[in-house]
Amino acid sequence: MKANEMVTVQSPETVTVQSREIVTVQSPEMVYANGLQVSYGRHAALQDISFSLPRGEIIGLVGENGSGKSTLMRLLAGMIPSYRGKVRICGMTDLWKAKKRVSFLPAVPFFEKEKNVLQTIECFSGLFPGYRKEMVQTLCARFGLSLSEKLSAFSTGRLALALFILHISREADLCLLDEPFRGIDIKTRQAMKDVLIETVSPEKTFLISTHEILEMEPLFDRIILLKEGHLVFDEAADSLRERTGKAVAEVIREAM
Amino acid sequence: METFDPNIPLYQQIVSLMKQRFVSGVYGPGMKIPSIRELAMEYRVTPNTVQRALQLLEQEGLIFTERTNGKFVTNDMQAMERLRTDILTEQVRNVLLSLREHGYTDEEIKACMEEEMRRNESK
Numbered sequence: 001m002k003a004n005e006m007v008t009v010q011s012p013e014t015v016t017v018q019s020r021e022i023v024t025v026q027s028p029e030m031v032y033a034n035g036l037q038v039s040y041g042r043h044a045a046l047q048d049i050s051f052s053l054p055r056g057e058i059i060g061l062v063g064e065n066g067s068g069k070s071t072l073m074r075l076l077a078g079m080i081p082s083y084r085g086k087v088r089i090c091g092m093t094d095l096w097k098a099k100k101r102v103s104f105l106p107a108v109p110f111f112e113k114e115k116n117v118l119q120t121i122e123c124f125s126g127l128f129p130g131y132r133k134e135m136v137q138t139l140c141a142r143f144g145l146s147l148s149e150k151l152s153a154f155s156t157g158r159l160a161l162a163l164f165i166l167h168i169s170r171e172a173d174l175c176l177l178d179e180p181f182r183g184i185d186i187k188t189r190q191a192m193k194d195v196l197i198e199t200v201s202p203e204k205t206f207l208i209s210t211h212e213i214l215e216m217e218p219l220f221d222r223i224i225l226l227k228e229g230h231l232v233f234d235e236a237a238d239s240l241r242e243r244t245g246k247a248v249a250e251v252i253r254e255a256m
Numbered sequence: 257m258e259t260f261d262p263n264i265p266l267y268q269q270i271v272s273l274m275k276q277r278f279v280s281g282v283y284g285p286g287m288k289i290p291s292i293r294e295l296a297m298e299y300r301v302t303p304n305t306v307q308r309a310l311q312l313l314e315q316e317g318l319i320f321t322e323r324t325n326g327k328f329v330t331n332d333m334q335a336m337e338r339l340r341t342d343i344l345t346e347q348v349r350n351v352l353l354s355l356r357e358h359g360y361t362d363e364e365i366k367a368c369m370e371e372e373m374r375r376n377e378s379k
Binding site for chain 1: 267
């Protein structure tokens with residue numbers, strides 16, 4: 001774009017240059033949601049949820065079981081076709097298209113237990129363009145995870161770590177992790193936290209749901225609290241601490 | 257490994273930890289400090305938290321950024337002296353406040369301080 005070309009900004013996502021060249025500008029936030037509503041029959045799983053997820057942040061999604069955390073994650077993962085309200089991921093309103101920029105590790109992960117890590121890498125490489133094979137191998141070597149043993153033979157903790165590594169090695173801008181630390185021993189949790197911090201970049205956003213708030217607090221730039229399908233707050237962690245003089249876990253406990 | 261006080265903003269705690277390293281000489285004057293990523297991994301906090309802490313340290317004139325080379329501790333000896341004095345004053349103030357609240361007199365505090373110093377000297 002030359003300095004003397006006239007530019008008309010139509011929306012945050014597209015810029016039309018006088019020479020009729022349309023350039024897509026990176027939207028400032030990773031996720032923009034406004035008035036989201038999801039109902040299963042008469043049960044309103046999400047009610048009027050509005051928030052923005054900035055790029056480059058690790059965001060904790062907190063709330064009791066049934067508060068709508070998993071529903072929100074699945075919606076962002078493009079798995080819920082019928083919802084009301086507006087949502088944009090990486091500036092895209094078509095969530096199906098946005099899927100390739102989003103990785104999702106559900107609470108009960110799907111994986112083929114008869115396969116080993118190497119075979120799973122092959123499978124993922126076929127499914128996901130730009131899959132980082134070397135990253136998986138390096139991380140598995142670091143934590144002593146076997147590449148050749150069947151996943152069904154892994155202990156709970158090591159399986160969780162392996163799946164975590166397999167998913168985090170995807171070329172995704174938005175990483176959704178639904179309760180990745182649940183039922184995992186401390187040593188494995190520590191390993192996962194370290195990998196997470198190493199993988200963070202200004203272009204990526206992590207949305208992680210968890211119940212272990214006190215332990216995970218230092219890992220979160222921002223906290224979103226859901227209660228019975230409503231958004232209670234969406235605030236930067238340090239801002240919460242500065243404002244209330246309390247730990248995030250305490251603020252959450254009081255809000256619930 | 258650090259355990260953080262969850263009631264206080266993390267970036268402030270990182271600032272304190274870094275200041276401690278400046279004063280104790282772990283990061284001496286003019287020395288290059290590790291990258292945001294390395295510090296985040298070491299402290300086990302998010303890179304954004306580290307970035308905010310470093311911004312504050314830069315505002316306070318304790319570190320400076322050399323565009324392509326990274327961040328360095330200041331060479332300004334006066335700034336470092338001020339930091340040393342500030343940290344000492346703050347910690348002494350906190351201890352005095354706490355002990356006085358416990359009901360100890362200044363004479364008792366002073367005597368105990370001197371005794372402890374003597375004890376450590378003979379080690």
